Structure formats: structure tokens, C-alpha cells
Amino acid sequence: MQSRTPASRTGRPRSAAADAAILAATRAALVELGWSKLTLGDVATRAGVAKTTLYRRWAGKHELVVDAVAELFDELELPDRGSLAADIEGVVLQFASILDRPEARSGLMAVVAESTRDDALRERIRASIVDRQMRLVLEGRARAQCRGELPPEPDPAESARTGDLIFDMVAGAVVHRTLVSGKPADEEWVRSFTRVLLTGLASQQ
Amino acid sequence: MQSRTPASRTGRPRSAAADAAILAATRAALVELGWSKLTLGDVATRAGVAKTTLYRRWAGKHELVVDAVAELFDELELPDRGSLAADIEGVVLQFASILDRPEARSGLMAVVAESTRDDALRERIRASIVDRQMRLVLEGRARAQCRGELPPEPDPAESARTGDLIFDMVAGAVVHRTLVSGKPADEEWVRSFTRVLLTGLASQQ
Amino acid sequence: MQSRTPASRTGRPRSAAADAAILAATRAALVELGWSKLTLGDVATRAGVAKTTLYRRWAGKHELVVDAVAELFDELELPDRGSLAADIEGVVLQFASILDRPEARSGLMAVVAESTRDDALRERIRASIVDRQMRLVLEGRARAQCRGELPPEPDPAESARTGDLIFDMVAGAVVHRTLVSGKPADEEWVRSFTRVLLTGLASQQ
Amino acid sequence: MQSRTPASRTGRPRSAAADAAILAATRAALVELGWSKLTLGDVATRAGVAKTTLYRRWAGKHELVVDAVAELFDELELPDRGSLAADIEGVVLQFASILDRPEARSGLMAVVAESTRDDALRERIRASIVDRQMRLVLEGRARAQCRGELPPEPDPAESARTGDLIFDMVAGAVVHRTLVSGKPADEEWVRSFTRVLLTGLASQQ
DNA sequence: GTCTAATCGAGACGGTACGTCTCGTCTTCAC
DNA sequence: GTGAAGACGAGACGTACCGTCTCGATTAGAC
Numbered sequence: 001m002q003s004r005t006p007a008s009r010t011g012r013p014r015s016a017a018a019d020a021a022i023l024a025a026t027r028a029a030l031v032e033l034g035w036s037k038l039t040l041g042d043v044a045t046r047a048g049v050a051k052t053t054l055y056r057r058w059a060g061k062h063e064l065v066v067d068a069v070a071e072l073f074d075e076l077e078l079p080d081r082g083s084l085a086a087d088i089e090g091v092v093l094q095f096a097s098i099l100d101r102p103e104a105r106s107g108l109m110a111v112v113a114e115s116t117r118d119d120a121l122r123e124r125i126r127a128s129i130v131d132r133q134m135r136l137v138l139e140g141r142a143r144a145q146c147r148g149e150l151p152p153e154p155d156p157a158e159s160a161r162t163g164d165l166i167f168d169m170v171a172g173a174v175v176h177r178t179l180v181s182g183k184p185a186d187e188e189w190v191r192s193f194t195r196v197l198l199t200g201l202a203s204q205q
Numbered sequence: 206m207q208s209r210t211p212a213s214r215t216g217r218p219r220s221a222a223a224d225a226a227i228l229a230a231t232r233a234a235l236v237e238l239g240w241s242k243l244t245l246g247d248v249a250t251r252a253g254v255a256k257t258t259l260y261r262r263w264a265g266k267h268e269l270v271v272d273a274v275a276e277l278f279d280e281l282e283l284p285d286r287g288s289l290a291a292d293i294e295g296v297v298l299q300f301a302s303i304l305d306r307p308e309a310r311s312g313l314m315a316v317v318a319e320s321t322r323d324d325a326l327r328e329r330i331r332a333s334i335v336d337r338q339m340r341l342v343l344e345g346r347a348r349a350q351c352r353g354e355l356p357p358e359p360d361p362a363e364s365a366r367t368g369d370l371i372f373d374m375v376a377g378a379v380v381h382r383t384l385v386s387g388k389p390a391d392e393e394w395v396r397s398f399t400r401v402l403l404t405g406l407a408s409q410q
Numbered sequence: 411m412q413s414r415t416p417a418s419r420t421g422r423p424r425s426a427a428a429d430a431a432i433l434a435a436t437r438a439a440l441v442e443l444g445w446s447k448l449t450l451g452d453v454a455t456r457a458g459v460a461k462t463t464l465y466r467r468w469a470g471k472h473e474l475v476v477d478a479v480a481e482l483f484d485e486l487e488l489p490d491r492g493s494l495a496a497d498i499e500g501v502v503l504q505f506a507s508i509l510d511r512p513e514a515r516s517g518l519m520a521v522v523a524e525s526t527r528d529d530a531l532r533e534r535i536r537a538s539i540v541d542r543q544m545r546l547v548l549e550g551r552a553r554a555q556c557r558g559e560l561p562p563e564p565d566p567a568e569s570a571r572t573g574d575l576i577f578d579m580v581a582g583a584v585v586h587r588t589l590v591s592g593k594p595a596d597e598e599w600v601r602s603f604t605r606v607l608l609t610g611l612a613s614q615q
Numbered sequence: 616m617q618s619r620t621p622a623s624r625t626g627r628p629r630s631a632a633a634d635a636a637i638l639a640a641t642r643a644a645l646v647e648l649g650w651s652k653l654t655l656g657d658v659a660t661r662a663g664v665a666k667t668t669l670y671r672r673w674a675g676k677h678e679l680v681v682d683a684v685a686e687l688f689d690e691l692e693l694p695d696r697g698s699l700a701a702d703i704e705g706v707v708l709q710f711a712s713i714l715d716r717p718e719a720r721s722g723l724m725a726v727v728a729e730s731t732r733d734d735a736l737r738e739r740i741r742a743s744i745v746d747r748q749m750r751l752v753l754e755g756r757a758r759a760q761c762r763g764e765l766p767p768e769p770d771p772a773e774s775a776r777t778g779d780l781i782f783d784m785v786a787g788a789v790v791h792r793t794l795v796s797g798k799p800a801d802e803e804w805v806r807s808f809t810r811v812l813l814t815g816l817a818s819q820q
Numbered sequence: 821g822t823c824t825a826a827t828c829g830a831g832a833c834g835g836t837a838c839g840t841c842t843c844g845t846c847t848t849c850a851c
Numbered sequence: 852g853t854g855a856a857g858a859c860g861a862g863a864c865g866t867a868c869c870g871t872c873t874c875g876a877t878t879a880g881a882c
Contacts, residue, residue: 011857012847034322050860105321113314117239165397172381177373200405216826217878255829421831422873444732460834515731523724527649582791587783610815665855
């Protein structure tokens, strides 16, 4: 979240309802207006809250949108679907369906763009959004290694590198397909993607 | 470029030098300020040009930055390096080195973000930036098919789908590695990436 | 006025109509809202002008109101009414009728209050408002000296001191009567005031 | 004062020290910041008091400043100096020395300005500040009539009118000299003023 | 060599959002 | 029930850019 528990014991406590209202209003505004036309004054109005209240909790548009979008990724899960291929297809479809929602589309790339010049923002994105996805990759790999579908990783450093690589390949492909190419990451595409990821380009029929 | 030569025969012709100066100034401003702090008034001042002159040629910040960033991708080439793996490694390294430049980092994601709500902008990006990269993918695949490294594609529709998939996987992975994970797409990473792309996850030593 | 002819030859010239509209809108807002509820945003809206335009010409509320109120004092005149007493009564009544207008009442004291901490503002008030009244005092005295109603002033320094004193007594009495005591400076009061001023307290009846 | 002792028997009684601290803090803030930059939050902090406490006692900035400034006028006295002229000179010098203090300069005119649109405030100023001065005028006149320096006033209505007139002339002149003309009401000026007030303009030299 | 029309620079214009400030009220806990 | 602390809704502040406009001053090609 945005507050780092400033340890103030006295005074009126901050309204928890306001936080939720502001984040919901932010997502609604993203859907209606998109990132570039979203204004904090409008978000405050939608949330039935004063601008002051908003600025007391978030430093600016970017931080607010990160938190608002991050909540969308709460629903990502990795149930055991029986095989590595099924696990990948399942999580990629989930991920794609989140990226398909307009509140994610317009906001996500914008904060990533800004994070290239703002390390605090990049860290916030990592903690709120990226790590959540990364955990699924590690979990899926461990499960596949249990099943014997993937070889075990003896070296922890190498393991981290490979985990990063897989994550960049999976997330990058879905994001690029959805937001840059502008085409849907539907079941057919996901199947093709999973096959190439697992068996390589040369294996194509 | 941006002008469609409105067929005006008479009057003072537009200064060609101004175009170049504006695009260069835009890149310089991107480096110094990043996307969000870049203002057209400042670009005009840097270029030694009036705001009017700038607006006569570009409709707004997004269009201008697309053109300014697109020029960076002119240097992408695909010399024959002898094998598919070498070709991929070469072009990915080139691509990564472009994405590493600050004028690309801050601008590229921002215009992509905006393009999720602006079809004209998406089309402009596709024409100026994406197609240029896509062509390399198609060219590389054709070359690999000649070498017998990849099977031929009899069905044109299927061929297009596969081309799209490869492109999203390559470009997506590099972009995600560079801009989201914030780590360098260096030679070691590129080698690992190429191996997985060609032979699949399961093939890991 | 507010501009000191910045001698800019180039660029779009400032709209003269905007100046007049802003000052008129300021007076209208003073009448409706009074000093403390007057906002520059509202003045700009009333004048059909952007806030920017207003701030380009005036530094703030105080300066703007000084100029808006100063125009009210343009109508002050000193026709020869035949005697010093008649001249004083005439000009005091004029002055009182200006101070009776709501746009002057609410604004004048406020800028004077602020001027006690802002020398530039005090100077602006002096130049725009006070000097205009002072001139009438000097003119009236000179006329009375021609008529032989007042003794001539041989010493220029002493003359300036006496002029200041008379001015403070006349203007101060009218202002205090109108704005502090809150009672009208009507003909009866003006006659009494003039008698005391000319012949002294002890002369009553 | 501001509270009307609402006869609450129970609970913690209001701190009397808080009142004094708030008024002193208000004067200190007037000296440092002047009227326009004085904020109630700042006054509360200076007084070591919560904003709530302040608002429980005063309705707003204007009322608070009236009370804070009014205390300055407590020191006004009219000892018998032997003659009307000496009495006037004495009280005018006292009055001028109060007006010379920055906490009075910046606050007094501001509340007068606001009082032109707020009858309750005008009444408060009259009761707290103006009447205190008015009483001195009436007392001085009575004393002068006892001495035979001024003729007696048979008609009470006429007496009130004349008292008002003298008051407006004395207070108005000092205020105008000090706050509008911005020059000191020093002994020399006070002597000249007293002479003109007592014997009239025509009597000079 | 004009003429002519679109260009150029400069900068003011009406807007809109910004992020900050102060207002006066409300809510909590401690005394 | 009062006090300090501080969050709250409200709304003005003055600034920054936006994209458009109005200027006077070039500038090239058409005549």
C-alpha cells in the first residue's frame, strides 16, 4: 500500500474507506478516460473525497495508478492443472485476461514508461505487480521439477537467472502481443506460444 | 514523415532543417527530462524554432515522439551471420542496445501506453517502428528456411501467425527484460534466451 | 496602469480590451462579494478572460484592486465655487460620494492595510489614488491664497508640510466618518466639518 | 471578551491561560507576518493550543484580530494636562504611538475593511476599539468646557453630533497620516494639527 | 523586379490541471 | 467535557503547458 505506518498514535486516524474509494475511482477513471486524460481532481471527485485527502496518501498520478492497477493482479493463481503445459496455458490466459481490461491496458505501460526514470517508482511496481507474477513462475517451475518435466536446478544463482529469463519470456510475450501488436492472446495463440516455449522454434510441425 | 505534402505550390516552403532540428531536440529533451517532463514549448526552444512551426508539422507530443524515436530504429539490420542462432543473437543485441538508450526507454513505453486508446497512434507506431522490426523476423526466418534450420511454411495464413508469434516472443522478451525487469539484455542473457527460443525449456542442460 | 511599456516589439500584442474588462469585472465583484470573498479566478471568468491573462498584467489581488478602485477617483474635480468654504464643501462631498460606493468601501481599506507591509503597494496607491487627491488640496489652497482667504506660503518646505497636514485632516476625517464610524458624510456633516476646519473648534456658534 | 459564559457547570473548565496565549500569539504573528499572511493554524501552534480550542472561542480571523488589537488600546488615558491644547496633543501622541506598532498597523485597517460588509464585525470594533477612543474625546471636551475653553453644549443631540465630528477629525487625521500617507505623527506634526484644529486654517502664522 | 502567399520568430490568448495552502469541522485518544 | 493532534471536505491559490491566435518580418517562386 501507500502508507508506511508513520506511527502516529494521536489525532484522527485516516479513513480506510477513503483508500478503497480512491483506488476504485482511479480504475473507473482509467476505463473511461485512459491514463493521459485521468486527472487527480477528477478521481477525488469520483471518490467523494477532497484532493487533499488523495495527496496525503499518494505522491502523484503514477504512484496512485500503480496501486490501483496492482489490485487487479490479486486474482492471479496457479492451480495444479496436471502438467507444465497446462499450468503455463492457464496462467498465461489469466494474465492475458487481466491485460485485456481497459484499466490495466492504459495504466500499466504508462507507469512502466515513467519508471524508466524513477527508481522509487520502479521498485514500487516491482513490489506491487512484478513480484506477484514472478512468484507464479517459480512455483510453476518447482512443480514441474517435482513432476520430472524440468531438470532440477542445483546452482541457486543459475536458478535465479533462469527464473528471470522464463518470466521475461512469458510476461514479455503476452504484454507485447496484447499492448504492442494489439491482438488478443486467445486460446489458440496461447497454445502455440506454450508449444514454442517448451519445445523450441525448430520443433514446429 | 509527418507531412503529406499538401500540394501547395506557392508561398515560402517549409524549412527542411527545422524538421531535423525538432526531432533532434526531441531526443535531447527525452534524454534530459524523460517523457513526462518533456514539453513542446521546450522542444521548440531547443530547436530554435517557434511553437507554431512545430504544431504545423506534428499534431502533438505523442506523434512527435513516435517520429523522434523511430529514427533510432533505422540502424537495425540483419547481416547473415551464418546460422539462425547467430542471426537471432545479433539482432536481439542490436535491439537491446537501442532500448538501452534513454531517449528510447522513456519515450517508447509512453507512446505505446497512449496507443491503447488511440488507434491512429497505434497505426503510426506500427508503421514507423514495429513493421521495421517485423521485417527482420520474416527475413531471418526465410533465411533459416533456406538453410534448412526451420521447416518451410506452406500455408500463408499459418505463416503470418507464426511470424507474429516469434516477433512477440523476441521483442516482448527483450522489452520486458530491459524496461520492466530493469536488467541489461547482455550477451549472456541473449545466449540463454536464444537457446530456450530455439530448443525449448525442457532442453536445459 | 500596470504595464510599464515593456518595449516588446514582436509577438502578439496584449489586448487593450482585456484590461478594461478585467478592471470592470473587479469592480463588479467588489460590489457583489466584497474584498475578502473576491477571487481572481472569478474576476477572470466575469471578464471573459483566462486567469493567465490576468496574472500576466497584475501581480495579485492587491495590485488589481488598487487599479480598479483608482479609476473611481478619476471623476474628482475642483471647479471654482467662489470661496474656500464652498470649494472644500464641494470636493469633500465628491470624495464622500465615491467612498460611499461599495466597490470603494470594501477595497480601499484592504489595500491600505496591506500597504503597511508592502512598500511597492504603498507607492502604487500613492501614485494612483492619493496624489490625485493631494493635487486638489494644493490647487484649492492656491486659489484661496489668490482670493486672499489664506495667507501666502513663503517657505516651500513649510508649504509642503501644511499641504500634507490639510490633506490628512480632510481625507482622514471623511474616510473615518464613512468607513469607521459608518455614518454618511452628508451635506450637514460637511458644513460642520468645513466650519471647524476653517475657524477652529473654539469658534463654534 | 468573546465567550458569554454559557453556564456549563460540569466538565473540565476552559483554560483562562489559553485565551491570553492566543491573543499574544496573534499579536506576535501580526508583527511577523502581517494580516494577510496570518493563519489561524499558525496562531494555534504559536499559542501551544489546538485549532479546536481557538475556534471554540472565536468565530474567525477577523474577530480574533479585533480582540488582539483592542488590548493595545487599553493604555489610552487622558490625564489632565492643564489645557485643551495640551490634552489633545497628549492623547494624539498616545494614539499615534499605538498605530505605529506593527501589530496594530497591519491588523486594524484590515478588520475595518472587512467591517464595511459585516455589521456584526463593525459593532464589535465599535465596542472594543472605537468607543474607548470616543470616551476620551467626550471627557476632554467636558474638561475644556469646565475650564471655559469651549462653549457649553445645551442641546444633547447637537452635542453628540459635534462629539462625533471632533472624533472623526482627530482619529481620522492621525490614522490617515500614519497609515495612508505613511509618515510619522511626531510632536511637530501633532502641534501643527492641534493648532489648526483649535483655531482653524485661516489663523496660520 | 515586383508581386504574392505561405512561411518564420515571438509571444499573448482561453483553457485546464497541477500540487499547495488555508479554512473551519470532525474524529480520535488522553486527561 | 476539554484538550492536543491531526484527518477531513471544500475551494482559492499561483504556475505550467496546452494548442490556437495574431502580429510583423522573411523568403522563395510566379509573373
